[in-house]
Amino acid sequence: MPDADSTPGPGLVPELLITSLEASLDFWCRLCGFEVLYDRPDEGFAYITSGTAHIMLEQRGSGRNWIPAPLEPPLGRGINFQITVASIQPLLSALDAASWTLFMEPETKWYRTGTTEAGVAQFLVQDPDGYLIRFQASLGRRPTGAGTL
Numbered sequence: 001m002p003d004a005d006s007t008p009g010p011g012l013v014p015e016l017l018i019t020s021l022e023a024s025l026d027f028w029c030r031l032c033g034f035e036v037l038y039d040r041p042d043e044g045f046a047y048i049t050s051g052t053a054h055i056m057l058e059q060r061g062s063g064r065n066w067i068p069a070p071l072e073p074p075l076g077r078g079i080n081f082q083i084t085v086a087s088i089q090p091l092l093s094a095l096d097a098a099s100w101t102l103f104m105e106p107e108t109k110w111y112r113t114g115t116t117e118a119g120v121a122q123f124l125v126q127d128p129d130g131y132l133i134r135f136q137a138s139l140g141r142r143p144t145g146a147g148t149l
């Protein structure tokens with residue numbers, strides 16, 4: 001397990017309110033390669049990381065929950081979390097082996113970024129509570145107009 005005191009903290013860490021810490025850890029850690037940096041199981045809480053991606057998981061009904069409106073599944077409507085990985089293939093293999101349905105099949109996409117385009121291989125999947133996760137791996141950059149958008 002990584003050391004919580006030696007891992008640099010990002011400026012933004014989403015905290016996802018979830019229904020089952022066990023089911024969420026299975027998805028995020030076993031299937032998607034995250035590791036638990038630290039946890040408080042008695043409070044239904046875990047802080048997980050994968051590279052520089054950090055996420056907090058908090059089980060609804062445990063500890064303090066800040067809920068501004070009624071929660072209706074799927075949770076997190078209107079947001080997707082982009083997580084950069086070295087390759088999407090290991091994740092696709094793990095999700096397929098677990099018969100986990102993808103929200104969007106893998107694709108290659110080039111996004112305009114001024115005078116260049118940034119290429120990514122990406123797919124989308126929902127976690128057990130319906131949060132939308134977009135895993136993407138960089139394909140590098142190219143001059144704008146070098147290919148089809």
